[in-house]
Amino acid sequence: MNQISVLPFERxxxxxxxxxxxxxxxxxxxxxxxLVRLVFAxxxxxxxAGILLYFALWAYDGGKRTWPAVVLIxxxxxxxxxxxxxxxxxxxxxxxxxxxxxxxxxxxxxxRSGGKLPVPVIVLMVIGAATLLDHVGTSNSFIGPGxxxxxxxxxxxxxxxxxxxxxxxxxxxxxxAEVAARIHDSVLQTLALVQRHAEDAPRVxxxxxxxxxxxxxxxxxxxAGDAVTLADALAEAATEVEELHGVRVxxxxxxxxxLDESLQQLVLAAREAMTNAAKFSTADEISVYLExxxxxxAVFVRDRGIGFDPAAIPADRRGVAESIAGRMRRAGxxxxxxxxxGSGTEVELTLPRAAQ
Amino acid sequence: MxxxxxxxxxxxxxxxxxxxxxxAVEVVGEAGSVDEAVPLIRELDPDVVLLDVHLPDxxxxxxxxxxxxxxxGVKFLxxxxxxxxxxxxxxxxxxxxxxxxxxxxxxxxxDAIARVSDxxxxxxxRLAGFVLxxxxxxxxxxxxxxxETLTAREREVLQLIARGYKYKEIAARLHLSVKTVEAHVSxxxxxxxxSSRAELTRWAHERRLI
Numbered sequence: 001m002n003q004i005s006v007l008p009f010e011r012x013x014x015x016x017x018x019x020x021x022x023x024x025x026x027x028x029x030x031x032x033x034x035l036v037r038l039v040f041a042x043x044x045x046x047x048x049a050g051i052l053l054y055f056a057l058w059a060y061d062g063g064k065r066t067w068p069a070v071v072l073i074x075x076x077x078x079x080x081x082x083x084x085x086x087x088x089x090x091x092x093x094x095x096x097x098x099x100x101x102x103x104x105x106x107x108x109x110x111x112r113s114g115g116k117l118p119v120p121v122i123v124l125m126v127i128g129a130a131t132l133l134d135h136v137g138t139s140n141s142f143i144g145p146g147x148x149x150x151x152x153x154x155x156x157x158x159x160x161x162x163x164x165x166x167x168x169x170x171x172x173x174x175x176x177a178e179v180a181a182r183i184h185d186s187v188l189q190t191l192a193l194v195q196r197h198a199e200d201a202p203r204v205x206x207x208x209x210x211x212x213x214x215x216x217x218x219x220x221x222x223x224a225g226d227a228v229t230l231a232d233a234l235a236e237a238a239t240e241v242e243e244l245h246g247v248r249v250x251x252x253x254x255x256x257x258x259l260d261e262s263l264q265q266l267v268l269a270a271r272e273a274m275t276n277a278a279k280f281s282t283a284d285e286i287s288v289y290l291e292x293x294x295x296x297x298a299v300f301v302r303d304r305g306i307g308f309d310p311a312a313i314p315a316d317r318r319g320v321a322e323s324i325a326g327r328m329r330r331a332g333x334x335x336x337x338x339x340x341x342g343s344g345t346e347v348e349l350t351l352p353r354a355a356q
Numbered sequence: 357m358x359x360x361x362x363x364x365x366x367x368x369x370x371x372x373x374x375x376x377x378x379x380a381v382e383v384v385g386e387a388g389s390v391d392e393a394v395p396l397i398r399e400l401d402p403d404v405v406l407l408d409v410h411l412p413d414x415x416x417x418x419x420x421x422x423x424x425x426x427x428x429g430v431k432f433l434x435x436x437x438x439x440x441x442x443x444x445x446x447x448x449x450x451x452x453x454x455x456x457x458x459x460x461x462x463x464x465x466x467d468a469i470a471r472v473s474d475x476x477x478x479x480x481x482r483l484a485g486f487v488l489x490x491x492x493x494x495x496x497x498x499x500x501x502x503x504e505t506l507t508a509r510e511r512e513v514l515q516l517i518a519r520g521y522k523y524k525e526i527a528a529r530l531h532l533s534v535k536t537v538e539a540h541v542s543x544x545x546x547x548x549x550x551s552s553r554a555e556l557t558r559w560a561h562e563r564r565l566i
Contacts, residue, residue: 209459212437248459252485252518255492285461287481287520293492300519346519 011061021057032167035160043076047083052076074098089131096128186214202246209248213239230263231256234290234299237271241286245278248285255292265331266299266351269324273301273347276324281305281345296353302346307339324349358473361385361400363393363419364408364435369458373406376462381469390414394422401427403473407452409436409443417450424451433472441486448548454478476538477545484517487548503551506544513540 015023026033043050056072227233238249283305333351387393
């Protein structure tokens with residue numbers, strides 16, 4: 001959970017003046033490229049910080065060269081602070097605070113109340129704050145660059161405001177176009193399918209359920225694309241099984257987690273268990289329950305179908321059962337199958353939190 | 357014969373439900389909004405109101421709030437497609453005796469109506485999951501410890517509901533009578549409605565979806 005995500009920033013190929021850094025940053029942040037260029041220009045006046053920052057992002061470019069970028073950003077921050085009139089010692093103080101925050105990010109922890117705060121972080125930040133406060137007070141050249149920035153804002157403010165308004169309008173139109181496109185690609189297509197297959201009830205209900213889930217995830221969920229959380233991923237797996245095998249999968253959950261490697265394995269094992277139930281149990285509904293608490297994650301996959309005697313599994317099913325068990329074992333978890341002829345089957349998958 | 361009023365703004369859905377209800381249930385009235393539903397329920401005094409969580413002019417909560425005081429005999433069963441924790445917890449805390457998703461099968465819907473009409477509580481697997489999540493941190497206790505935490509047994513029962521077990525199956529598995537299982541679920545419903553857990557509301561707000 002503590003991994004630092006790689007910023008999706010990449011240089012823009014088509015929106016470029018020098019190397020496409022501003023264009024790329026603008027599309028990552030979802031703001032106007034002109035605005036970004038303006039900020040870089042202002043920063044460049046301040047001791048060349050903008051130029052250094054530009055090179056830093058150029059070096060970074062989608063996570064290709066992280067360390068040169070970090071060094072360049074640090075240099076940019078130092079030159080900016082020096083240009084703002086801070087003394088070298090004050091810059092050192094600010095640097096210590098930044099180092100503290102950086103350490104916090106790498107080591108895991110939180111500055112929010114109740115979060116854990118590692119001791120080295122506290123030490124670094126306290127020393128940094130003390131150094132900074134001690135020297136900012138005596139330095140009054142801070143005002144000079146401030147006035148310049150203020151004047152620039154007065155002159156350029158209305159123009160920036162206008163740009164911003166146009167930009168918002170563009171976003172609104174773009175969003176509307178996206179909604180229209182999505183409704184067309186999903187709901188309208190589904191309705192057309194439903195009309196054509198009106199006599200095929202199981203198929204229609206499978207199509208309708210798939211559409212329902214998709215729409216629900218789009219409206220309330222983490223958005224389109226790959227699932228980010230365990231519950232989303234299980235919902236995706238459930239939809240696939242529903243479509244492939246024409247059964248209903250009811251999903252309930254208590255707690256959720258961000259997906260990682262071993263949780264992916266859990267999802268795959270659960271998907272396998274659902275597929276199994278859909279193919280062999282003859283039940284038309286499968287219940288899936290996800291429970292994530294402090295100690296462990298558990299997924300239960302249950303059907304009310306014909307069941308079987310686990311002691312006498314036919315050879316063709318042993319392979320599937322083994323693939324569930326093996327998957328869970330490799331991920332550091334366990335699996336259990338409870339079944340008897342006539343009373344349905346329940347597969348229980350557990351993964352201790354420590355294993356993640 | 358259980359007398360039922362259907363409250364849902366989708367005419368098609370009401371027609372569908374009416375077709376699915378069995379011989380033991382009679383639909384005595386239908387309404388498509390809060391304004392229609394309130395006087396209708398007052399007039400008809402039905403046994404059970406099947407109530408959509410989302411209505412154009414206020415939602416299921418508003419209907420319950422307007423009627424529950426003067427018609428204590430009327431039981432409310434919430435139906436929803438939204439499944440947002442906020443909505444579900446909201447309508448239950450307003451006084452609904454149960455919550456089921458609109459994709460429920462006919463048999464289960466008829467069973468749920470009968471159960472609610474008998475004064476029992478009905479939890480869908482999803483609602484059971486919600487409740488377990490909201491009451492997860494059993495250690496944190498407010499003013500009234502009894503209301504703020506679930507007993508181990510209640511937790512077990514809810515867990516089995518979430519896993520897709522029916523009351524009868526739960527009873528068999530835990531070596532209890534069905535009546536006892538019903539009593540546990542009713543007790544959880546009471547806690548859900550009366551608990552002052554600030555957690556509950558905050559949690560529901562944070563967790564807007566499934």
